[in-house]
Amino acid sequence: MELIKPREDCGVVGIFAPGQPVAHLAYLGLYALQHRGQESAGLAVGNRRSVTVVKEMGLVAQALDERVLDALDGDISIGHTRYSTTGSSSWRASQPFYRDVGDLEFALAHNGNLVNTTELAREAGMLPGTIVSDTDLVAELLAGELTASVLSPGREMTEALSSVLPRLEGGFSMVAVDAGHLYAMRDPRGFWPLCLGRLDSGGWVVASESPALDVIGAHFQREIAPGEMVVIDDSGVSSHRPFTGPEPDPSLCVFEFVYFSRPDTVLLGANVHRARQNMGEALARQAPVDADMVMPVPESGIPAAEGFARASGIPYRDGLVKNRYIGRTFIAPTPEMRSRAVRMKLNPIRANIEGRRLVVVDDSIVRGTTTRAMVRMLYDTGATEVHLRISSPPYRWPCFYGMDTGSLSELLAANLELGEMAEYLGVRSVAFLERDRLLGSIRNRGGGFCTACLDGRYPVAVPVEMREGDRGRTGELTVGAGGPL
Ligand code: SF4
Numbered sequence: 001m002e003l004i005k006p007r008e009d010c011g012v013v014g015i016f017a018p019g020q021p022v023a024h025l026a027y028l029g030l031y032a033l034q035h036r037g038q039e040s041a042g043l044a045v046g047n048r049r050s051v052t053v054v055k056e057m058g059l060v061a062q063a064l065d066e067r068v069l070d071a072l073d074g075d076i077s078i079g080h081t082r083y084s085t086t087g088s089s090s091w092r093a094s095q096p097f098y099r100d101v102g103d104l105e106f107a108l109a110h111n112g113n114l115v116n117t118t119e120l121a122r123e124a125g126m127l128p129g130t131i132v133s134d135t136d137l138v139a140e141l142l143a144g145e146l147t148a149s150v151l152s153p154g155r156e157m158t159e160a161l162s163s164v165l166p167r168l169e170g171g172f173s174m175v176a177v178d179a180g181h182l183y184a185m186r187d188p189r190g191f192w193p194l195c196l197g198r199l200d201s202g203g204w205v206v207a208s209e210s211p212a213l214d215v216i217g218a219h220f221q222r223e224i225a226p227g228e229m230v231v232i233d234d235s236g237v238s239s240h241r242p243f244t245g246p247e248p249d250p251s252l253c254v255f256e257f258v259y260f261s262r263p264d265t266v267l268l269g270a271n272v273h274r275a276r277q278n279m280g281e282a283l284a285r286q287a288p289v290d291a292d293m294v295m296p297v298p299e300s301g302i303p304a305a306e307g308f309a310r311a312s313g314i315p316y317r318d319g320l321v322k323n324r325y326i327g328r329t330f331i332a333p334t335p336e337m338r339s340r341a342v343r344m345k346l347n348p349i350r351a352n353i354e355g356r357r358l359v360v361v362d363d364s365i366v367r368g369t370t371t372r373a374m375v376r377m378l379y380d381t382g383a384t385e386v387h388l389r390i391s392s393p394p395y396r397w398p399c400f401y402g403m404d405t406g407s408l409s410e411l412l413a414a415n416l417e418l419g420e421m422a423e424y425l426g427v428r429s430v431a432f433l434e435r436d437r438l439l440g441s442i443r444n445r446g447g448g449f450c451t452a453c454l455d456g457r458y459p460v461a462v463p464v465e466m467r468e469g470d471r472g473r474t475g476e477l478t479v480g481a482g483g484p485l
Contacts, residue, residue: 010036010037010080010081010082010083010095010109010110010111010112010208010402011030011033011034011035011036011037011080011081011111011207011208011209011212012033012078012079012080012109012110012111012173012174012175012194012206012207012208013026013029013030013033013078013079013080013175013205013206013207013208013212013216014026014076014077014078014079014175014177014182014183014184014205014206014207014232015029015076015077015078015182015203015204015205015216016075016076016181016182016203016204016205016232016233017075017076017199017201017202017203017204017205018075018203018234019075019201020075020199020201020203021069022045022072022074022075022076022077023043023045023068023069023072023073023074023077024069025077025205025216026043026045026077026078026079027043027060027064027069027079028212028215028216029079029205029207029212029213029215029216030043030060030064030079030080030081030212031060031061031215032207032209032211032212032214032215032216032262033081033207033208033209033212034059034060034081035260035262036081036083036111036208036209036260037080037081037082037083038058038059038081038083039057039058039082039083039094040055040056040057040058040063040081040082040091040093040094040095041055041056041058041059041060041062041063041064041079041080041081041082041094042054042055042056042063042064042079042080042082042094042095042096042109043055043064043069043072043077043078043079043080043096044077044078044079044096044098044107044109044177045072045073045074045076045077045177046074046075046076046077046105046107046177046178046179046180046181046182047073047074047075047179048074048075048179048180049179050105050179051098051105051106051107051177051178051179052072052074053096053098053107054068054072055080055091055094055095055096056091056094057090057091057094060081075180076177076180076181076182077177078096078107078108078109078175078176078177078182079096079109080094080095080096080109080110080175082094082095083404092132093132093133093136095108095109095110095135096108096109096177097109097132097135097136097138097139098139099139099140099142099143099146101143101146101147102146102147104146104156104157104178104179105178105179106139106142106146106157106176106177106178107176107177108135108138108139108142108174108175108176109135109174109175109176110134110135110138110172110173110174111172111173111174111192111194111208111402112170112171112172112173112174112187112191112192112401112402113134113170113171113172113400113401113402114134114137114138114168114169114170114171114172115169115170115400115401115460115461115462115463115466116167116168116169116170116463117131117134117137118463118465119463120134120137120138120141120167120168121137123141123167124137124140124141124144125144126140134170138164138168138174141164141167142157142160142161142164142176145159145160145163145164146160157176157178157181157183158181158183158229158231158240161176161183161185161229161242162229162240162242165185165229165242165243166242166243166244168187169460169461170187170191170400170401170402170460171187171189171191171192171253171401171402171460172185172186172187172191172192173185173186173187173191173192173193173194173208173224174186175206180233180234181231181232181233182204182206182231182232182233183229183230183231183232184196184206184224184229184230184232185224185228185229185230185242186224186225186226186227186228187226187227188226188227188243188247188248189226189227189248189249189250189251189450189459189460190225190226190227190250190251190252190447191251191252191253191401191402191450192208192252192253192256192401192402193208193209193223193252193256193261193265193267194206194207194208194223194224195207195208195209195210195213195220195221195222195223195224196220196221196222196223196224196230196237197210197213197216197218197219197220197221198218198219198221199216199217199218199219200217200219203218204218204232204237205218206224206230206232209261209262209265209267210264210265210266210267211262211264211265214264220266223267223268226247226248226250226251227241227242227243227247228240228241229241229242248459249448249459250446250447250448250449251448251449251450251459252267252268252447252448252449252450253401253402253403253449253450254392254438254439254442254449254450254451254454255364255392255403255453256272257270257272257275257276257442258276258279258363258364258391258392258438259300259363259364259392260403263276263303267444268442268444268445268446268447269444269445269446270442270443270444270445273303274303274443275441275442275443276303276304276307276363276391277303277304277306277307277310278307278441278442278443279303279304279307279363279391279392279433279437279438279441280303280304280305280306280307280308280309280310280311280361280391281307281308281310281311281441282307282311282433282437282438282440282441283304283307283308283361283389283390283391283431283433283437284307284308284309284310284311284312284389285311286431286433286434286437287389287429287431288312289312289359289387289389289429290357291314291356291357291358291359291385291387292314292315292356292357292358293314293315293316293317293319293352293356293357293358293359294308294309294312294314294315294316294317294358294359294361295316295317295318295319295320295352295353295358295359295360295361296318296319296320296360296361296362297320297346297360297361297362297371297374298318298320298321298322298346299322300362300363300364301360301361301362301363301391304361304362304363304389304391305361307391308359308361308389308391312359314359317352318349318352319348319349319352319353319358319360319378320346320347320348320349320374321346321347321348321349322345322346323344323345323346323347342370342373342374342377343377345370346374346377348377348378348381350381350382353378353381353382353383354381354382354383355382355384356382356383356384357383357384357385357387358378358383358385358386358387359387359389360374360375360378360386360387360388360389360427361389361390361391362388362389362390362391363390363391363392364390364391364392364395365390365394365412365413366410366411366412367410367411367412368412368421368424368425371388371425372424372425372426375388375425375426375427376426379426385428386426386427386428387427387428387429387430388422388425388427388429388430388431389430389431390430390431390432390433391433391438392432392433392438392454393432393433393434393435393438393454393455394412394413394432394454395411395413395414395453395454396411396413396414396453396454396456397414397452397453397454397455397456398453398467399452399453400458400462400466400467401450401452401460403453412424413432418430418431418432435451435454435455439451
């Protein structure tokens with residue numbers, strides 16, 4: 001299946017709520033985070049004596065049902081919904097990962113991607129080819145620490161995490177559960193989001209995005225800080241800083257604001273929907289165009305199109321209807337069927353399009369094949385001009401921290417200049433929002449952003465073996481802000 005949009009690799013949730021149906025609450029949280037991964041879903045529940053893990057391939061509603069949830073009795077739960085960027089798309093690689101070390105059982109779930117897995121595998125004594133995913137590797141490192149632990153009962157997991165976390169390089173937001181504790185941690189740069197909420201009953205919730213808190217009925221308290229490890233148990237919430245040395249610049253993935261996060265998410269004090277509208281306004285000021293109508297590519301382009309229309313004064317109208325039920329399972333087995341696939345997803349509203357000059361707004365382009373077919377469809381429907389406006393800069397660099405850009409050789413912006421792109425897509429003009437205008441549109445309170453896939457400046461150095469496959473396709477990668485690659 002064609003990669004239409006960049007894909008992130010997971011959503012995580014954690015619940016500490018003695019006396020509450022924690023598996024059901026985690027299920028609700030996963031449902032709210034379904035957009036972050038649709039390959040598999042899983043839960044782990046701690047009941048003071050042991051940890052039970054249930055995971056299955058498919059969407060949350062397919063992987064987990066009432067019968068399974070009812071059987072998961074406990075006080076603490078973590079959940080995970082997966083899209084694979086490392087490891088295979090298989091049950092074995094689905095999360096949470098479970099380990100049993102003597103009297104201690106734990107489960108771990110991870111959003112992100114580690115860049116020093118070769119080194120970590122060596123430390124863990126794992127042979128190449130036996131590692132299911134980087135999360136499996138972290139679970140193995142933790143198990144190794146716990147096996148060697150001579151510390152007092154109840155402190156082992158915190159100590160093991162404090163030893164392992166500083167050895168991990170890359171992007172990670174993780175949750176873990178043992179029989180009596182919930183753990184939540186973020187890498188020192190905070191590539192991927194993680195927030196903390198409180199239930200009226202006194203319980204606690206952590207989740208990749210704030211709407212999961214809303215669905216569970218928890219009140220947003222704060223974001224887990226980059227480099228922070230939070231431990232939640234009967235005594236409450238304690239904050240730890242396992243990472244030593246100077247604090248690096250925060251580097252939240254900027255694509256959380258462009259595309260990944262739900263529009264109702266609040267991140268760094270900024271509402272994602274509002275930020276996307278701001279991007280559209282900034283785009284209208286940066287790349288104005290004389291046209292009759294502004295229309296979004298539904299649904300991801302809607303807020304930016306609203307902003308573009310507001311700033312330009314050009315009327316906003318819907319031009320395409322999206323089939324919301326097509327999902328990722330739509331299979332187009334023949335070229336003829338594939339050519340119809342775009343029409344299956346998007347169908348034009350002739351009454352709005354015919355005889356009009358259109359500004360079509362979207363948030364990003366990956367390969368451009370779908371965009372190209374859509375543009376042709378708009379002309380076939382009677383549009384007299386099509387101008388494409390994209391509310392993020394072109395991405396030309398691979399992401400190593402947890403986003404799947406697809407093959408770089410197929411990335412439109414990695415291979416074509418602006419004029420060539422317009423010609424390939426068949427549009428009268430195309431423009432991408434500039435990086436500084438994108439950052440200015442977010443209006444966040446504190447924090448900073450990773451923009452490596454836009455400018456090649458990598459906050460965490462990426463080892464040679466990891467980037468080797470991409471060098472041939474993209475030319476030399478530049479030296480990152482965080483040091484030479
Ligand atoms: S490289 Fe791009 S997709 Fe990856 S974390 Fe940085 S901004 Fe996000």
